[in-house]
Amino acid sequence: MLGKGVKRKREEEEEEDLTSQDWWLEETTPSPNPEEGASPAPLPPSSLFNLSIFKLHHGLRRGEPDLRHLVLVVNTLRRIQSSMALESSPPEPPCPAPVDPLPVAPDAPLCTSVSALLDDLSHIEGLCDTQTSFSEDIPLSRPPETGLDPGRPAPLGSLELLLEDGLEGLFDDIDTSMYDCELWPNLKTDSGETEDKIQGQGLDVSELDYLMDVLVGTQTL
Amino acid sequence: MGEDADTRKINHSFLRDHSYVTEADIISTVEFNHTGELLATGDKGGRVVIFQREPESKNEPHSQGEYNVYSTFQSHEPEFDYLKSLEIEEKINKIKWLPQQNAAHSLLSTNDKTIKLWKVTERDKRPEGYNLKDEEGKLKDLSTVTSLQVPVLKPMDLMVEVSPRRIFANGHTYHINSISVNSDCETYMSADDLRINLWHLAITDRSFNIVDIKPANMEDLTEVITASEFHPHHCNLFVYSSSKGSLRLCDMRASALCDKHSKLFEEPEDPSNRSFFSEIISSVSDVKFSHSGRFMLTRDYLTVKVWDLNMETKPIETYQVHDYLRSKLCSLYENDCIFDKFECAWNGSDSVIMTGAYNNFFRMFDRNTKRDVTLEASRESSKPRAILKPRRVCVGGKRRKDDISVDSLDFTKKILHTAWHPAENIIAIAATNNLYIFQDKVNSEMH
Numbered sequence: 009m010l011g012k013g014v015k016r017k018r019e020e021e022e023e024e025d026l027t028s029q030d031w032w033l034e035e036t037t038p039s040p041n042p043e044e045g046a047s048p049a050p051l052p053p054s055s056l057f058n059l060s061i062f063k064l065h066h067g068l069r070r071g072e073p074d075l076r077h078l079v080l081v082v083n084t085l086r087r088i089q090s091s092m093a094l095e096s097s098p099p100e101p102p103c104p105a106p107v108d109p110l111p112v113a114p115d116a117p118l119c120t121s122v123s124a125l126l127d128d129l130s131h132i133e134g135l136c137d138t139q140t141s142f143s144e145d146i147p148l149s150r151p152p153e154t155g156l157d158p159g160r161p162a163p164l165g166s167l168e169l170l171l172e173d174g175l176e177g178l179f180d181d182i183d184t185s186m187y188d189c190e191l192w193p194n195l196k197t198d199s200g201e202t203e204d205k206i207q208g209q210g211l212d213v214s215e216l217d218y219l220m221d222v223l224v225g226t227q228t229l
Numbered sequence: 230m231g232e233d234a235d236t237r238k239i240n241h242s243f244l245r246d247h248s249y250v251t252e253a254d255i256i257s258t259v260e261f262n263h264t265g266e267l268l269a270t271g272d273k274g275g276r277v278v279i280f281q282r283e284p285e286s287k288n289e290p291h292s293q294g295e296y297n298v299y300s301t302f303q304s305h306e307p308e309f310d311y312l313k314s315l316e317i318e319e320k321i322n323k324i325k326w327l328p329q330q331n332a333a334h335s336l337l338s339t340n341d342k343t344i345k346l347w348k349v350t351e352r353d354k355r356p357e358g359y360n361l362k363d364e365e366g367k368l369k370d371l372s373t374v375t376s377l378q379v380p381v382l383k384p385m386d387l388m389v390e391v392s393p394r395r396i397f398a399n400g401h402t403y404h405i406n407s408i409s410v411n412s413d414c415e416t417y418m419s420a421d422d423l424r425i426n427l428w429h430l431a432i433t434d435r436s437f438n439i440v441d442i443k444p445a446n447m448e449d450l451t452e453v454i455t456a457s458e459f460h461p462h463h464c465n466l467f468v469y470s471s472s473k474g475s476l477r478l479c480d481m482r483a484s485a486l487c488d489k490h491s492k493l494f495e496e497p498e499d500p501s502n503r504s505f506f507s508e509i510i511s512s513v514s515d516v517k518f519s520h521s522g523r524f525m526l527t528r529d530y531l532t533v534k535v536w537d538l539n540m541e542t543k544p545i546e547t548y549q550v551h552d553y554l555r556s557k558l559c560s561l562y563e564n565d566c567i568f569d570k571f572e573c574a575w576n577g578s579d580s581v582i583m584t585g586a587y588n589n590f591f592r593m594f595d596r597n598t599k600r601d602v603t604l605e606a607s608r609e610s611s612k613p614r615a616i617l618k619p620r621r622v623c624v625g626g627k628r629r630k631d632d633i634s635v636d637s638l639d640f641t642k643k644i645l646h647t648a649w650h651p652a653e654n655i656i657a658i659a660a661t662n663n664l665y666i667f668q669d670k671v672n673s674e675m676h
Contacts, residue, residue, distance in 0.1 A: 051559055056505060059563060072315045075403055075422040076453045076472055077568055080509045083451055084562075087505050 053092050060085045256659035258646055262326035262334065265650040268296055268657055269336055270664055271321025275305035277338055279349065279389075280666075294655075296666050300349060300389040305340040317342050323408050327430070330414070335394070337417060341404040344419055346395035346430065354382040400426050400436045407456045413464040420457040420469060427481075439487045440469060440479065455570075456515050462522045466491075474511030474529060476536065494525070494536050496543045506558045506567060514570035519579040520651070526582055528573040531555060533584050533594065548594045548601065551586050553624040553635045566640050574649040574656075585644025588633065589660045590620060606644060606658045606665040617667065 051059065063081045067073050254272035261268050268280040281299035308317040319340055327335040327346075334349040358380040363369050403421035410417045418427050418439070425440035444450050453472045460466035465481045477490035498507055510530035517526045525536040527544075531552060534544035550571075554561060561567040566587075573584040585591045586603075594601045603620045623632040646659040654669030 053505075056559070056562075063565075072313070072404075076455065076512070079450060079453050080472055080512060080568065083508050084505055087508070091505070 053088050053095070057085065057088045057092065060088060255662050256646060256664060257320050257322060258324050259648040259657045259659050259664070260324045260326060260336075261648050261650050261657065262336075263328050263651060265652055265655065267299065267326070267334060268648070268666070269324045269326065269338075270657075270659065271304065271324050271338055272662075273318075273320045275303055275307070275319030275321060275340065277302055277304045277321060277324065277336075277347070294668065300391055302347070302391040304338045304345060304347065305343065308342075322405055325408050325410050325417070327410055328414050337408055337410065339405050339408050339419065342398070342401055344397040344400075344405070344408060344428070345393050346397070347391055348394045349389065349391050352388045352390060353384060353386075355385045356380040357383045395430065395433050397428055397433050397436070400428070406454070407458065409457060409459045409467065411459045411464050412462055416464075418457060418459065418467060420454050422453040425454065425457055425467075425469060425487075437485075439481065439485070441486065441488060455513050458516055458518055460522055461518050461520065468516055468518070468525060470513035470516045470527060472512040473508060474513055476513065476516060476525065476527065478538065492538070492541050494541045494544075496534075502555070504558065506562055509562070509567050510558065515572040517573060517575060519575050520577060521579055524579065526573050526575060528571050528584055530567060530569075530571075533573050533582055535582070535596065546596060548582070548592075550584055550592050551622070553622055557635070561640075564640065566643075569643055569645065571643075571645050572647055574647050576649050576654065577652045583647055583649060583656065585647050585658070587640050587643050588638040589642040589644060590622075591644045591647060591658055604667075606660045606663070606667075607642075608663075 060081055064078070064085065067078050067081065254274040254276065256270050256272050258271040259268070260270075266282050268282075270278050270280075272278075278301045279299045280296040283295050283297060285294050304321055305319040307319045309315070310317055317340065321338050321340060323337075323339050325337045327337070329335075332350070336347050336349070338345055338347060357364070358378050360374060360377055360380075361369060361371075397419070400419065401421040401424070403423050405419050405421050408417060408419045415431075416427055416429050418425055419436075420426075420440075423441065423443040424438055426436040427439045428436045440454070442452065442454060451473075455470045455472055457467060457469035460468070466478060467481070467487075468476055468478045470476050474495065476494035478492040478494070479487035480491045481487060483489075483491060498511070513527045513529050515526075515528045518524070519526065523538060524545075525538065527534045527536065528550075531554060532550055533548045535546040536544045558567060571585050573582060575582055580597055581593055581595050583591060583593045589605050589607045590603050591606060592601060592603050603622070604617045605620050618631075621629065621632045622635060622638070623629070624635050628634070642661065644658055644660055648657045650656070656667050658665040658667065
């Protein structure tokens with residue numbers, strides 16, 4: 009609880025953004041109090057977006073995510089995304105986003121990756137907790153920090169890996185008879201297998217056990 | 230804030246008893262019982278410490294009405310959820326006292342997953358003179374027993390015994406954020422991020438779900454429950470707050486599942502203050518009914534608001550706790566302080582409201598005079614029995630002596646948990662791992 013401060017990385021940004029107004033506000037309003045002592049220069053939306061993605065990753069990697077924190081961060085992300093979508097030109101060129109140092113300039117590729125990220129998140133949100141042991145056994149092929157660098161937007165793949173690794177328990181239920189088991193989403197493992205076959209509701213425990221064994225590799229299909 | 234002379238009218242007579250240092254752990258909840266005789270604190274290590282107010286004595290006027298440690302016990306232990314491979318924190322999220330019905334005191338304490346009912350009893354006598362056992366409790370040699378005696382109760386040193394009477398487990402998938410005892414004294418509710426359950430105090434193996442805001446599709450999740458409380462007098466009414474800043478008053482008579490609210494209290498967003506962080510700062514971190522039951526008090530990141538139960542469109546009063554942070558929301562988002570959950574409290578007569586802030590500051594607002602004051606809970610700034618000095622945060626412009634600049638505020642020193650004695654001007658302030666109890670000696674009666 010103490011020492012929550014994340015080291016401020018914004019010095020270089022502040023130098024480059026000295027003239028920026030509070031344009032990270034959704035509506036353009038004049039700076040409310042010009043007399044204020046050195047307020048830090050506000051972050052441009054793209055940096056806020058990256059920061060939010062970082063927080064999301066960080067929150068998901070925790071053992072049991074704080075649901076309120078996650079929901080608020082996701083909602084903020086959506087606000088930033090829609091604001092950036094409004095500001096950018098309508099056509100969305102495809103990914104990947106260029107690897108720029110802060111501040112990130114192009115908004116259009118970011119929009120694409122944001123919507124894809126949020127789509128992925130909503131897939132992940134439907135995970136059933138019975139895949140807990142499965143996730144632990146899948147090694148990461150890339151270091152997770154790849155996606156955590158706020159200097160560039162998180163690419164799709166690393167988000168999936170991160171979510172696989174640290175996701176267990178996100179938005180899910182205790183598996184008791186009182187609660188429904190959620191759908192198994194499409195997941196990509198490191199070996200490239202797609203778990204389409206796992207979709208479906210009402211899987212019983214023996215089927216889940218078998219599937220887990222398959223995924224862990226002790227059985228072959 | 231008002232002139233110094235005026236703000237002093239509220240606080241100048243506050244004396245500080247002394248600070249209690251709970252050495253290892255951060256205090257996570259503070260609660261007076263219904264008479265104010267007892268004060269319970271819970272901490273991150275799962276312990277509960279109960280303080281008792283000493284009866285006022287004419288012999289020692291300086292120690293009248295002071296709080297001393299009455300009992301300490303381990304309420305919750307860390308647990309491991311094997312299904313999810315997750316550790317369940319033992320941190321006490323909330324403590325609520327039950328109304329006292331006999332010589333014993335009872336309280337509910339909860340961590341993220343499990344609620345426990347504890348009974349606190351006193352033993353100050355013990356029987357002596359058993360026929361079959363000797364003083365150490367060993368069986369006597371019967372041949373030595375020549376006459377019968379009646380055991381008598383003899384006084385002994387006071388012993389406070391605490392025992393767990395009920396354990397309400399497995400009722401919550403998500404993290405419990407609040408519990409509230411009903412005025413019927415038979416039921417209570419517990420709320421987590423998405424659901425609220427109703428329990429009977431005597432039944433532990435089942436609870437009744439009364440609110441469920443979990444969407445069918447989790448990808449549609451945009452709002453969570455942040456706090457809840459039963460109405461102090463109407464056992465059918467309760468309120469719960471959300472991360473979007475709304476309050477829902479529910480009537481349990483209307484239907485079994487109270488997903489549809491009876492009243493929705495929501496203030497429209499102020500367009501001049503819109504930002505990416507509007508939703509986060511509107512998230513309600515605490516809701517408390519007034520003692521009268523006519524009003525509700527809510528705390529969001531920058532304000533406390535008083536709501537009239539008869540008006541859903543907007544609060545009747547809004548008080549700025551630390552509006553100077555409004556221009557710093559970006560930094561506070563970066564370091565996660567914007568997610569801090571502050572509590573709020575009414576005084577016994579519902580005329581003054583109190584809430585915590587940063588830098589070990591806490592704020593009080595007098596609803597009648599509209600005066601407010603900022604005070605500090607720290608050993609450095611006040612000695613025992615000294616009068617608390619009002620503090621001021623300057624945001625630029627003229628700076629007076631002893632003012633604190635916004636940029637000098639210590640955001641690691643946050644007062645999240647505060648409590649007000651139900652009848653007197655005594656407040657308990659938890660500042661990280663320190664507990665401060667302040668008394669207003671001059672104006673000990675409520676106005």
